[in-house]
Amino acid sequence: MAPQPAARPLLSRRGSGWLGVFQAMASPCEVHxxxxxxxxxxxxxxxxxxxxxxxxxxxxxxxxxNIVDEIxxxxxxxxxxxxxxxxxxxxxxxxxxxxxxxxxxTSGVLRRAWRFDGSDRVPTEExxxxxxxxxxxxxxxxxxxxxxxxxxxEVDLGGIGKEYAVDSAAGLVRPVSARCLLNFGGDLLAxxxxxGGAPWRVGIESVAEGGAVARHIDLTVGALATSGDxxxxxxxxxxxYGHVLDPRxxxxxxxxxxxxxxxxATCTEAGMLATLALLQGGAAEAFLEAQSVQxxxxx
Amino acid sequence: xxxVMKGVVGxxxxxxxxxxxxxxxxxxxxxxxxxxxxxxVADPVEAAADEHIYFSKEASSGGQGFGGxxxxxN
Amino acid sequence: xxLKNRRNAALREIGTPLAAATCALLGQSAPGVxxxxxxxxxxxxxxxxxxxxxxxxxxxxxxxxxxRKELREDKFLGLTLAIxxxxxxxxxxxxxxxxxxxxxxxxxNSQYTVAPGEQALDTSFLDTRTALSAxxxxxVARLGLLSVGANLSDEFDYTSTGxxxxxxxxxxxxxxxxxxxLALANDTVSPVGGSPxxxxxxxxxxxxxNKDGDQSKDVTDFLIGVSQVLNRHTIIQINYSLSxxxxxxxxxxxxxxxxxxxxxxxxxxxxxxxxxxxxxxSRPDTRDKQSVYALLKRNxxxxxxxxxxxYMTDDWDIDSHTIEARYRFNFGxxxxxxxxxxxxxxxxxxxxTTVLFAGAxxxxxxxxxxxxxxxxxxxLGLKYGQETSRGxxxxxxxxxxxxxxxxxxxxxxxxxxxxxxxxxLNALIxxxxxxxxxx
Numbered sequence: 001m002a003p004q005p006a007a008r009p010l011l012s013r014r015g016s017g018w019l020g021v022f023q024a025m026a027s028p029c030e031v032h033x034x035x036x037x038x039x040x041x042x043x044x045x046x047x048x049x050x051x052x053x054x055x056x057x058x059x060x061x062x063x064x065x066n067i068v069d070e071i072x073x074x075x076x077x078x079x080x081x082x083x084x085x086x087x088x089x090x091x092x093x094x095x096x097x098x099x100x101x102x103x104x105x106t107s108g109v110l111r112r113a114w115r116f117d118g119s120d121r122v123p124t125e126e127x128x129x130x131x132x133x134x135x136x137x138x139x140x141x142x143x144x145x146x147x148x149x150x151x152x153x154e155v156d157l158g159g160i161g162k163e164y165a166v167d168s169a170a171g172l173v174r175p176v177s178a179r180c181l182l183n184f185g186g187d188l189l190a191x192x193x194x195x196g197g198a199p200w201r202v203g204i205e206s207v208a209e210g211g212a213v214a215r216h217i218d219l220t221v222g223a224l225a226t227s228g229d230x231x232x233x234x235x236x237x238x239x240x241y242g243h244v245l246d247p248r249x250x251x252x253x254x255x256x257x258x259x260x261x262x263x264x265a266t267c268t269e270a271g272m273l274a275t276l277a278l279l280q281g282g283a284a285e286a287f288l289e290a291q292s293v294q295x296x297x298x299x
Numbered sequence: 300x301x302x303v304m305k306g307v308v309g310x311x312x313x314x315x316x317x318x319x320x321x322x323x324x325x326x327x328x329x330x331x332x333x334x335x336x337x338x339x340v341a342d343p344v345e346a347a348a349d350e351h352i353y354f355s356k357e358a359s360s361g362g363q364g365f366g367g368x369x370x371x372x373n
Numbered sequence: 374x375x376l377k378n379r380r381n382a383a384l385r386e387i388g389t390p391l392a393a394a395t396c397a398l399l400g401q402s403a404p405g406v407x408x409x410x411x412x413x414x415x416x417x418x419x420x421x422x423x424x425x426x427x428x429x430x431x432x433x434x435x436x437x438x439x440x441r442k443e444l445r446e447d448k449f450l451g452l453t454l455a456i457x458x459x460x461x462x463x464x465x466x467x468x469x470x471x472x473x474x475x476x477x478x479x480x481x482n483s484q485y486t487v488a489p490g491e492q493a494l495d496t497s498f499l500d501t502r503t504a505l506s507a508x509x510x511x512x513v514a515r516l517g518l519l520s521v522g523a524n525l526s527d528e529f530d531y532t533s534t535g536x537x538x539x540x541x542x543x544x545x546x547x548x549x550x551x552x553x554x555l556a557l558a559n560d561t562v563s564p565v566g567g568s569p570x571x572x573x574x575x576x577x578x579x580x581x582x583n584k585d586g587d588q589s590k591d592v593t594d595f596l597i598g599v600s601q602v603l604n605r606h607t608i609i610q611i612n613y614s615l616s617x618x619x620x621x622x623x624x625x626x627x628x629x630x631x632x633x634x635x636x637x638x639x640x641x642x643x644x645x646x647x648x649x650x651x652x653x654x655s656r657p658d659t660r661d662k663q664s665v666y667a668l669l670k671r672n673x674x675x676x677x678x679x680x681x682x683x684y685m686t687d688d689w690d691i692d693s694h695t696i697e698a699r700y701r702f703n704f705g706x707x708x709x710x711x712x713x714x715x716x717x718x719x720x721x722x723x724x725x726t727t728v729l730f731a732g733a734x735x736x737x738x739x740x741x742x743x744x745x746x747x748x749x750x751x752x753l754g755l756k757y758g759q760e761t762s763r764g765x766x767x768x769x770x771x772x773x774x775x776x777x778x779x780x781x782x783x784x785x786x787x788x789x790x791x792x793x794x795x796x797x798l799n800a801l802i803x804x805x806x807x808x809x810x811x812x
Binding site for chain 3: 322323324325328329330331332334336337339341342343344345347348351352353355356357358359360361362363364365368369370371372
């Protein structure tokens with residue numbers, strides 16, 4: 001997908017506040033501002049949009065010349081990364097460890113074998129096995145600030161990027177107004193309630209088509225992130241292959257819920273818990289119960 | 300009981316014919332069937348109103364669900 | 374075993390190190406908070422219905438409220454309230470005549486007259502009915518659904534209480550659903566002026582010698598049905614139901630004219646009553662009904678076609694056929710137009726008789742109530758619905774219902790041959806509904 005030029009966010013009246021809409025990270029992004037003051041709303045939306053576009057430009061694997069591109073084309077040479085990238089890589093490493101290897105930012109190359117277009121073109125065992133040698137965070141040499149990937153391996157921060165962008169934008173918006181809700185493609189964070197203390201009314205989309213709302217949530221403060229497989233799957237011989245892959249085998253996780261939504265203090269944390277839950281497959285609900293977090297799993 | 304037999308046979312034959320002609324639809328293909336306007340009773344309020352009207356003006360009732368009744372109108 | 378415990382222990386620990394790692398990533402010193410509360414809103418539907426028959430007959434205004442709420446996960450409470458206000462006049466069962474006819478009202482306190490050639494409509498027909506129902510629905514195991522309910526309705530001269538239960542079970546990857554239902558009701562009739570002794574004659578003003586007290590009946594309904602997904606676009610349902618009513622099934626306000634078998638003119642009533650001969654009707658005290666119902670619903674390129682057929686037969690020898698079809702034209706995702714057509718045909722009850730002939734032996738049962746006679750009914754309707762920007766939906770429909778039937782064979786003797794013994798019924802139905810959306 002070719003990179004889009006950053007379009008000006010559109011602001012419109014929403015209740016007693018404002019709503020700014022823009023496109024970033026291949027998702028529709030919304031910034032709800034509870035303040036009635038237009039100038040404040042414009043500043044908040046501009047800050048959030050700018051941060052979303054900055055993170056997208058810096059970490060998207062579709063952009064040429066950014067740090068991710070440099071890492072993925074280094075062909076075995078060490079790459080020195082900046083502080084922000086280093087923190088993300090530290091986080092990725094820690095997640096890899098905490099998830100027993102199920103969460104792996106080097107597993108992106110598996111998309112070469114798996115194209116989840118609803119067809120029955122399931123890859124052969126050989127095709128998947130051929131990719132396994134270039135998948136695995138343990139094969140990577142990461143010693144801040146130097147990252148060395150074996151030739152052929154790639155890093156994909158798409159699994160962390162959107163939620164991180166929400167939190168990062170929220171941090172910049174907070175000094176301007178805390179009566180805001182950021183929603184980047186379904187991953188959202190409320191910095192505080194609306195004007196007058198009323199919570200934000202959000203809905204978790206049903207897994208049945210038609211986009212009906214399955215659950216209504218009143219969010220006062222904090223984040224909700226959703227991981228799900230909606231329409232990305234393959235279907236062959238009576239078996240359904242969801243798009244969440246186990247990097248240790250290269251094959252889809254079995255029996256995962258269709259959608260998992262988690263509530264946490266930050267969007268990144270909520271998103272990671274949702275993703276880690278999906279990676280547990282049939283044990284997703286048990287995993288989340290053990291974490292004592294609020295969650296909604298739809299099957 | 301003859302009445303009952305007629306009724307049961309009348310039910311089984313179309314059922315067998317219908318079941319023979321069906322595909323097996325998986326949960327992720329239930330998008331169309333999940334639409335509100337595709338539900339067996341798409342508008343319960345309209346269905347209840349009609350059931351009550353026809354119960355009070357005709358000798359038949361029910362069929363889809365339990366037949367109206369509960370009024371002095373028939 | 375030990376390995377599993379260690380792994381479980383590792384899972385339990387993830388929350389804290391994950392939060393700590395996230396704080397490090399985001400450069401936050403203190404952990405934040407989250408406050409999220411799931412809502413279980415009420416799903417509310419309201420509607421107003423107007424039913425209006427021509428020729429000064431029945432008028433009904435009905436207000437309805439329908440509510441449903443998820444109380445706990447997948448457990449639903451349903452409540453409905455309906456208030457009906459009935460006015461207008463209803464046929465009493467007596468036939469028109471070439472002379473002025475005078476009838477005593479049900480209470481015995483007043484009388485009304487009917488001009489020659491006019492239909493005998495009882496104008497003292499006005500009532501308000503209130504009906505309440507509650508239901509509870511919950512899943513049973515993974516594939517079952519149980520719902521239980523109770524209903525209560527009350528009007529000036531009639532009270533009904535009932536309970537019902539229904540169990541549905543999915544099979545075949547939820548492509549097939551089998552349902553069983555049972556409903557029990559007990560109705561009490563307290564007719565104005567008392568319930569008339571069957572076949573007793575209509576008496577004069579203030580004379581309630583032939584009136585008795587309250588009556589009751591019990592109704593048991595049983596339903597078994599199967600719904601089947603045929604393919605991605607089509608679903609069918611087939612139901613079989615049985616209904617048994619026991620008790621007072623007669624209409625206390627309906628009567629039959631007694632006429633001369635040659636002239637067709639009304640004969641005299643009891644001496645001193647000042648009335649012609651009218652006998653109160655009498656129906657059997659049991660009724661067994663069976664019906665078979667089939668429905669097909671199909672998605673046709675975004676529109677919806679619905680076709681259904683019902684056959685009913687009972688031990689009063691009434692057979693009926695009902696064919697109904699609706700086609701919903703969907704315009705985009707938020708507007709629709711739905712025409713509707715319904716054909717109905719029923720045969721007369723074996724004790725339906727338009728008039729009684731003087732001098733003939735009295736049958737075991739008799740009624741002149743058109744609703745148990747032989748007639749065809751046709752309904753044509755159109756409904757329009759639209760979703761509002763707030764996710765609510767309103768709809769309006771208008772329907773025209775017409776019934777035309779036949780008097781019993783041999784009834785049109787003498788003067789009766791030139792009178793309308795089975796007038797057509799023409800009714801207009803208008804309903805406006807508003808369904809509140811959850812936003």
